[in-house]
Amino acid sequence: MPLLFDPVNYAIPGFVALIVVEMLIARTRDRQRYCPRDTLTSLLLGFGSTVSSALTAGLVFAISMWVYQFRFFTIGFAWYWFPVAFVLDDLAYYFAHRTGHRVRWFWASHVIHHSSQHYNLSTALRQTWTGFVSLSFLFRLPLFLIGFHPLMIFFCAGLNLIYQFWIHTETIGRMPRWFEAVMNTPSHHRVHHATNPRYLDRNYAGVFIVWDRLLGTFEAERDDERPRYGIVKDLGSFNLFWAAFHEWVGIAKDVWAAPDLKSRILYMIAPPGWSHDGSRDTSETIKARWEAREQRGIAWKQPTSSSSVEDRAGAPSQAA
C-alpha cells in the first residue's frame, strides 16, 4: 500500500500566489471584485474548515476503513485505477453537492461556501466547518464498498478540491469549446454560484460538467444575464460564526417552532426555503415567479448590485 499524501497541503502556496495575482488584476480592471473584509472572512472560514477537518479526519477515516472491510472487490493501487477512482469520486461528489443544495440538512453545512456576494479565488477557500455533522462523507462510502481503498479515494478527493480552486474567478471568461463541453470551468461555476432565478440550483459538477449535462442540471452562462452571487437572503454580515452556523440556527428555530412532527422532519430534510405554511421561497417558487413574469413579457431586470451596474466594462468576457 503506497503512502499517499494530502495534495491540498502542497497546493496552498499556489492558492496564495494565484489570489495575489487575481488581486493585482482586480486593481487594474475592477477593484470591486475584492473587498478586504469579505476576503478576510472567506480566508478565515477556510482556515476554520481545515481545523475542523483535521479534528474529524481520523473518525471519517476509521468509518471508511470499517465500511471497506465489506467491499465486493479488492481494487489495488495500480496506476490505472487512479483515473477510474478520480472519475467515480467526481460522480459521488456530484450527488453529494446536489444533495447539499436540495436537502436543508446538507445545505446548512454547504451554505457557507455560497455566503459571499463576491466570486473570486478567495471564495473558493470559504469552506464548511460542519461537514462532518452534515454527514456529507456518506456519499463516498459506496466507493469503498466497490473496493477502492479509502486512501486512494481521499487522495483523489484532494485533487478534485484543488481543481475546483481555479474555477472561482471572473478573471477568466470562457475556455475553448471542447474544454467547456467536458470540464467544469469558471463560466459553468459562475452559474452555480449565482442567485439569478434562471441559474438557481444548476451546475453541481466538481471537475466534469458532463454529469450535469447527463442528469439534466446544466445551465449555460448567458451573455445577456450576468450572474449575481451570494445566497437568496444574503447575510449582510461579516461575522464568521454567523456565516458558519446561521442555517443550523435556522433549522433549530424552525424545528422548535414547528406545529407537528412531519413539519419538524421536513424543516430538516426538505429543500432550503420550505416552510409548513408556504410563507417562504424555495428555488422552485422563485423560478416559477420569474417564469410567470417572463411569460407575461415583463423583462426581468438584470443587475443586482451597485458593483455589477458599475463594473460591466470590467465583466469577464463571455463571448463564446
Place this chain on the structure above:
Amino acid sequence: MSKLAIFGGSIVAVLVLALLARLLGLGGARIGSAEEARAAAEAMISGFEGGAVALGSDGRAALVHGGAADAALLKVHGARIAARHLRAPFVTAPASGGLAIDSGDARFGTVVLKGVTAL
C-alpha cells in the same frame, strides 16, 4: 509536513492577503442613484417591484418602496449591496444626520438613511 506548520503558515497567509487587499485599495461601493437602488432591490428580492426610493445622501443605504405596503431596505455591505424585505409599518427612529430603519434582523442591523428625515 506537520499540521502545526500548515496551520501557522495558513494563518499568516490569511492575514497577509487581507492586508494586501486593503493596501491595493480594493473594494468600495455606493448606491449611485434611485434607479440603481430600484434595480438592485428588484433583482435581490423575488417578485419585488420597486417604486419610490429614499436614498441616503452618502450612497450607503436606501429604502425602495414596493407596491404592497412593503419595501426593500438596502445597505452597502463591503463592495456589494445587501437587502432585506420589510413589511409596513416600518420601525424608524431619528438618527444623527438621518433616519434609522430597523431591518428586523439583528445581524443585518439598523440602517441609517443619511439626509432623510421621513419616509
